[in-house]
Amino acid sequence: MASLQELAHQQIASLFAHNTIVTSVVDGQLYDLPCDDTVSLLINLPPRFPDEPPVITVTPTGLRHPWIDADTVMNETLRHWNHQQMNIGQIAADIRDEFAQRPPTKKDEGYGHRPPPPIPTSTTSTPNLSQTPLAMSSFTPNQEYTMIMNKTSAEVEELLSNDLPFEMFFNSLERVKGLKTVQEELMNGNENLAHKNLSREDQLAKLRTDVMNLNDEYRQEKHAFDEKERLQQEAYSRFSSSTVLTRLKASVYESDDLSESVAQSFLDGNLDHDSFVKQFRELRKVYHLRASKLEKAQTNSVFT
The missing domain is CATH 1.10.287 (Helix Hairpins)
Structure with a gap:
C-alpha cells in the first residue's frame, strides 16, 4: 500500500498532467495556477494531504462567484474530498474551465448588468430653484384668474384680440418670470459646463495618445511573452x-x-x-x- 507521501506525489503529478501552466511556489506545498490574464488559483496542500483536502484560494481578492466564499474556492467536489476517487489536477482544471465560462466579478459589480440608476427621493430639488422668485412667491393658485377678473371687459377683449398686449400681460406674471429665471440659470449652467469640457480637450487628446502608446507597448510585450512561453513549453516537453x-x-x-x-x-x-x-x-x-x-x-x- 502506497505511503501518504507517495500518494501526495501522485496527486501533485496529476496537477501538472491536467494543467499546462503550473508554477511551484513551495515544492510539495504551494502551487500557482493562472486561469486567465487576471485570475489565478493558489493551491495550498496541508501537511496531511491527501488525507486532508487541498485549500484553493483565488487572486485577486474580493471576487464574486457561486464557487467563491471569502476568497476560497469551494465547490461540491472539494466539499466531499476523497483522494481515492479524486485528483487535484482534474479539480483544478474543472475550476479553471468554470471560471473561463463564467468569469468571477468584483463584488461591486453585477454579472453582466449595470447597476440601476438612482431613484429620486422627495428631498431632490431642482438646481437653484429654491432661490427663484417663483419658489419665494406667496401667490395663491388663482392669482392669474384674479388679475384677469380685475380688468375691464375692454382690457380683456384687447388681450384676446391683440397678441402684443397678451404677450406683455403673460410675461408680467410672476410665475412666468420665475420659469424664465430657472431657464436662464439652466442655460448658463449648461454653457459653463460646455466651456469646462472644451477646456479639457487637450488633456483628453493627450490621454488618448498615451493609451494608444501603452496599448502598442502591451502588444509588443505580449508578443515577447508568448514567444518566451512557447520556448519554455518546448523546454518542458524535453522533460515530460x-x-x-x-x-x-x-x-x-x-x-x-x-x-x-x-x-x-x-x-x-x-x-x-x-x-x-x-x-x-x-x-x-x-x-x-x-x-x-x-x-x-x-x-x-x-x-x-
Whole structure:
C-alpha cells in the first residue's frame, strides 16, 4: 500500500498532467495556477494531504462567484474530498474551465448588468430653484384668474384680440418670470459646463495618445511573452513523463547491448580475461541500475 507521501506525489503529478501552466511556489506545498490574464488559483496542500483536502484560494481578492466564499474556492467536489476517487489536477482544471465560462466579478459589480440608476427621493430639488422668485412667491393658485377678473371687459377683449398686449400681460406674471429665471440659470449652467469640457480637450487628446502608446507597448510585450512561453513549453516537453520514460528504456537496452557485445568480443578472442571482466562488470552494473529504476518507475506509476 502506497505511503501518504507517495500518494501526495501522485496527486501533485496529476496537477501538472491536467494543467499546462503550473508554477511551484513551495515544492510539495504551494502551487500557482493562472486561469486567465487576471485570475489565478493558489493551491495550498496541508501537511496531511491527501488525507486532508487541498485549500484553493483565488487572486485577486474580493471576487464574486457561486464557487467563491471569502476568497476560497469551494465547490461540491472539494466539499466531499476523497483522494481515492479524486485528483487535484482534474479539480483544478474543472475550476479553471468554470471560471473561463463564467468569469468571477468584483463584488461591486453585477454579472453582466449595470447597476440601476438612482431613484429620486422627495428631498431632490431642482438646481437653484429654491432661490427663484417663483419658489419665494406667496401667490395663491388663482392669482392669474384674479388679475384677469380685475380688468375691464375692454382690457380683456384687447388681450384676446391683440397678441402684443397678451404677450406683455403673460410675461408680467410672476410665475412666468420665475420659469424664465430657472431657464436662464439652466442655460448658463449648461454653457459653463460646455466651456469646462472644451477646456479639457487637450488633456483628453493627450490621454488618448498615451493609451494608444501603452496599448502598442502591451502588444509588443505580449508578443515577447508568448514567444518566451512557447520556448519554455518546448523546454518542458524535453522533460515530460513520456520523454523521460522513453529515454530510460532506451538506456536500459543500450547498456544490455553493450555488455553483450563485450561478451561476444571475449568469445571471439578479441579481449583478454582481465579486460573482459572489468568492462563486462561495469556495463552490467549500469544495466542493472537502469533496469531497476525503470521497473520502479513503472511499478509506482511515476510517469503515468
